Amino acid sequence: MRAGVLKEKPLWYDIYKAFPPLREPVFRRPRLRYGKAKADIQDIFYQEDQIRAKFFATYGSGQKAFDLFNPNFKSTCQRFVEKYTELQNLGETDEEKLFVETGKALLAEGIILRRVREARTVSVRLQASSEGHEPQEDDDLAQRGQVKQEPETAPSPP
Template sequence: MAGSRLETVGSVFSRTRDLIRAGVLKEKPLWYDIYNAFPPLREPVFRRPRLRYGKAKAPIQDIWYHEDRIRAKFYSAYGSGQKAFDLFNPNFKSTCQRFVEKYTELQKLGETDEEKLFVETGKALLAEGVILRRIGEPRTVILLLLLLGRPDP
């Protein structure tokens, strides 16, 4: 059946039934008797979606979490960063993930203003030793600010 387009001819059950009748399959699959005893209400047959104008629209809606807004704001402000993901370490947390966790932690403490919360999260991570560099900001500015003791660039 590899390479043939028989999946468009009938359901898996009808094709298996025909193969058993023809003697190609010697024994029934495990699911065959159960499917035969309790058939579905609607036969699962392949049907091509009709395209009217352009592409068919997906009926599945996008899933957005609260953290996604924080991540989008983080990446627009700081970019993807210089540090690569360590996929060999199962406990590795990216800078963005640490930012999101610190953001939600500060948010639970009662801060409501998003801009202020974003800045405070950057300051808290800087206090932990995580240096965040804004997009388009030269490295020398960050080093000078660190030397002067200012917490947020």
Template structure:
């Protein structure tokens, strides 16, 4: 009802007021906002004025791209590390994402040092690691093959067989020492 005429023939308030005066809307059915609007009317009437522009002369508006200083570091962070294994916890108002911590540390180190982009990026990762924030690169395994301990390379079946042989030896030893 109210939005169909684009407020050309009066405001929504005047139309509701007139409907109440004529008895179409009962006082018990009046909108919630009616009393507030009646007590505090706007300083100027909210009338619809159609703009006088020709479609052929309408100038194409270009919106300039907006980039902040930290956007480059943020983009590189997401390219290298992704969003991470856990979702953002937006229920806490004091939540700071790993990316935001990275960007804050990056700008701090950038203001205090003369390192170039990639070295500064690596130093920021190391600084966050020293603070206890572990960053995992995208697509990288949890541990590289070179850094694994040779003990971990044993197969599960070999470990199980070795454990069973040790337990069998210990049973024989305890059995032979306790037999009369």
């Protein structure tokens, strides 16, 4: 106000003058505390997270995109998790069997789940490399891709 930057005094000026703070508000940088260990934050995992991880590893992200404009939208993965827990509450205990049965139940409801091809071929390659020979599928593909070239014989001159 004295320098002429502000033409009118601000609203808080009279209040600050009438009720000054007990300590002068001065900013000081907090001192760093060396040697104190920070608390480790534990990861939070729910049972649904394991189901989702297995779903995405098996089926991928799915064909349908997320509809973020629809507040009631449920992704294929969320439907799978809900059906999984529903079947689990009915008494099924074996996780592998429960996973397969959940896929079948969703298929009966009209939701088609397609397995990821890359996961299957990677497991086939890993299995074959541990046995010491190449997988049958890769050999078949290599044979299909290669065209046998017959040596060209020039026609005999007449």
